[in-house]
Amino acid sequence: MTGGIDADRSVFGMIHLQALPGAPGFDGDREAIRDAMLRDARRLEAAGVDGLMIENFGDAPFYAEDVPKHVVASMTSYVSDLRRETDLPIGVNVLRNDAEAALSIAAAAEASLVRINVHTSARLTDQGVVTGNAPETIRLRDRLEADVSILADVDVKHSAPLAERPLPEEVAELVERGHADGVVASGAGTGHETDRDHLEAVVDARDDLDRDVPVFVGSGVRRDTVAETLDVADGVIVGTDLKESGETTAPVDEDRARELVAAARAD
Numbered sequence: 001m002t003g004g005i006d007a008d009r010s011v012f013g014m015i016h017l018q019a020l021p022g023a024p025g026f027d028g029d030r031e032a033i034r035d036a037m038l039r040d041a042r043r044l045e046a047a048g049v050d051g052l053m054i055e056n057f058g059d060a061p062f063y064a065e066d067v068p069k070h071v072v073a074s075m076t077s078y079v080s081d082l083r084r085e086t087d088l089p090i091g092v093n094v095l096r097n098d099a100e101a102a103l104s105i106a107a108a109a110e111a112s113l114v115r116i117n118v119h120t121s122a123r124l125t126d127q128g129v130v131t132g133n134a135p136e137t138i139r140l141r142d143r144l145e146a147d148v149s150i151l152a153d154v155d156v157k158h159s160a161p162l163a164e165r166p167l168p169e170e171v172a173e174l175v176e177r178g179h180a181d182g183v184v185a186s187g188a189g190t191g192h193e194t195d196r197d198h199l200e201a202v203v204d205a206r207d208d209l210d211r212d213v214p215v216f217v218g219s220g221v222r223r224d225t226v227a228e229t230l231d232v233a234d235g236v237i238v239g240t241d242l243k244e245s246g247e248t249t250a251p252v253d254e255d256r257a258r259e260l261v262a263a264a265r266a267d
Contacts, residue, residue: 007182007214007234011226011264012091013044013257014239015082016057016249020074023059030074037078038085040252044242047257048265051089053115053237054079058249062096064127072101079109091115091151091237097130099137107146113181115218115237119152120178121170123159130159134178152180154202157188157219167198171205175213184237186218191240191248193220199232223260230264 018033019025041052056067056075063071075094082090089112094102102114117123120132141148152174155161174180185202187194194217203215214234221229222241229236242257244250 007216009230009264010050010214010216010235011048011261012051012053012089012216012235012237013040013047013049013242013252014237015040015044015052015054015252016239017054017059017075017078019058020056020071022068022070022074023056025058025060034078034081036251037082041082041086043252043254044257045086045088047242047254048261049088049257050235051091051112052082052086053091053093054082055093055115056095059095062127063098064125064130065097065133067094067098067101072105075101076105076108079105079111083109083111089113093117096125096127097132099133100140103137103140103144103146103148103150106148107141107144111148113149113151115151115153115184116180117153117156118159119150119180120173121165122162123156124162125159129162132178134180138179149181150179151182151184151216152178153184153186153218155185155198157186157190157192167201168205168208171202172209175206175209175211180213182214182216182234184216184218185233187220191220191246193222193225194218194229196232199229203232221260223256223263226260226264227266236264 091113092106093115099116118132122131216235217233221236240248244253
C-alpha cells in the first residue's frame with residue numbers, strides 16, 4: 001500500500017471528534033475538542049493499537065461531498081496536533097464523503113491514509129445520492145505528491161445501492177479502476193456487526209484479483225469477535241466497542257481497548 005501500512009491483523013482505533021466549529025452541536029470550546037481527541041489517542045496508543053482513524057463524527061447532519069473550508073481548517077489543525085503526539089499511522093475520514101478534503105488534510109498533516117466512503121459508483125444516503133470521484137482523488141494525490149493510502153468502502157454503511165451489482169464487480173472497480181490501496185467491509189450502520197458472508201465475499205473477490213490489497217472491517221467489531229474477524233480480514237477499524245459502556249460518543253475506555261488488542265493478538 002501507499003503509505004506503507006502494515007495490514008497484518010492490524011487494529012485501528014477510532015477517534016470520533018466532537019462537533020466542530022460551525023456544526024449544530026458545537027458548544028464554543030475548541031480546546032475541549034482537542035483535549036478529548038488527545039485523551040482518546042493516548043488511551044488507544046497505551047492499549048497497543050496499530051493506528052488511529054479520526055473523523056468529524058460530531059458534525060451531523062453531514063454535508064454530502066463538499067464540507068465548508070472551516071471544517072478543513074479545523075480538522076487540519078487537530079490532525080496536526082495529533083501527529084505531534086504520536087508516531088502511529090493516522091487515517092482521516094471527512095464525513096460524509098469529502099475525499100478532496102480528507103486527502104488534503106492528510107497530506108498537510110502527514111497522515112498515512114484516508115478512508116473514502118464512496119470512491120467509485122454512487123450510493124443513496126441520508127444526504128441524498130453520493131457519487132464517488134476516484135479520477136479527481138487519485139490525480140490530486142499525485143499532484144500533492146502525498147504518500148497517503150486510500151481505503152475505500154464496499155457497500156458503505158448508512159447507504160443503499162442505486163442498482164444491485166455483483167459484489168466482485170464492485171471490488172474490482174474499486175481496486176483496478178479506482179486504484180484503491182485497500183477496501184473496507186462494514187455493517188448497516190455505526191457499531192453494527194459486519195455480516196460474515198459479506199466479509200468472506202469481499203475477501204474472495206479481492207483474492208480473485210490477485211492483488212496485494214488488504215481488506216479491513218469497518219464496523220461492529222467487538223472484543224469477543226475480533227479474533228475470528230481477523231482470521232478472515234487483514235485489519236479492523238474499531239470505535240464503539242472501545243468506548244466507555246460501549247457508547248459511540250463516550251470517551252475511549254483503555255481497559256476495553258487493551259482487551260480487544262489482546263484478543264486480536266491471541267493465536
